[in-house]
Amino acid sequence: MKKINVWMMAAAAAACVTMNSCNQGGVSADATLGSQNDSLSYAVGVNVGNNIKASLATFPGDDSLKMDLVIKGILAVLKDTSALKMTSDNANAYLNAYVMKVQQSQAEAELKVGQDFLAANRSKEGVITTASGLQYKVITEGTGAKPTAKDKVRCHYTGKLLDGTVFDSSVQRGQPAEFEVGQVIPGWQEVLQLMPVGSKFQVWIPSNLAYGTQGAGPIKPNSTLEFEIELLEIVK
Structure with a gap:
């Protein structure tokens, strides 16, 4: 989750009040909050709440969280640690175990999606499956x-x-890519060595020949990938 530096936000807000820069910028305390200190305190809470909300939105299982218990945990940390039902270490251990379990479940599901796709795809017209499990179709020879x-x-x-x-997509960037064949993912290494210069192939790469159990950026762990590759030249 994102770390929230409450002290820095409070210090910045306090400096704003002290220097009257808030009023100069057209920002004033809400009269219903009673005082500038009340407004400062509330503003810090709003900022912290927004950060927590953004963090929870990316947390696996966010839809099933009970917000009343989330708030109780926050208040216990801030106001009365004797009311904590978990120590910080126990909470971190529980969260880590939970996230690992969710990630494992998602990875297993992604692996099955890829396996099912490749099993159906291999029988389609023009699709060639190699011994490694890589699949390709020649668009242009x-x-x-x-x-x-x-x-x-x-x-x-x-x-x-x-x-x-x-x-x-190098096509979307409008700039071809250059690299050594031996320095890319295994699926690319294999298919490039099957392509005469001038060829365009449609390629399906199983996860073990792509980014495996780690994934990469938007590519989830155990993802099967599809590429359209046009080999323009061997660079001398």
Whole structure:
């Protein structure tokens, strides 16, 4: 979760009140709050609440959280630690175990989605499945040389999740990518060495030949990926 530096926010707000800069900027205390100190205290609470709300929105299981208990836990930490029903260490251990369990469940589900997709896709017209489980379809067959693992290549590509979400595209950037064949994910290494220069392939890469159990950015752990790759040249 995001860390909230309450002291820094309070210090900044206090400085604003002391220097009267808030009033100069057209910001004034709410009269219903009684005093500037009341307004300052409330403003800190609003800021902290907004940060907590944003953090909870990204927390797995957010929809099932009981907000009254969340608030009780916060108030116990702030006002009366003797009322805590978990120590900080116990709470952190519980949260870590919970998150790991959720992530494992999600990864297992993602793996099954990919396996089911590849099982159905392999029987489609034009799809070739290699011994590693990689699948590809030739869109355009080039006539140039095939690169080796030590070659540097220039290519255009678009990478998608199985739901069609584009997570990376040199085509959209308008700039071909250059890299050594041996320095990319295993699925790319394999398929590039099957492509004569000038070829364009549609490729499906199982998770163990892509980003595996770790994932990367928007790519979830155990994700099967789809690419359209055009091999433009072997860079000399």
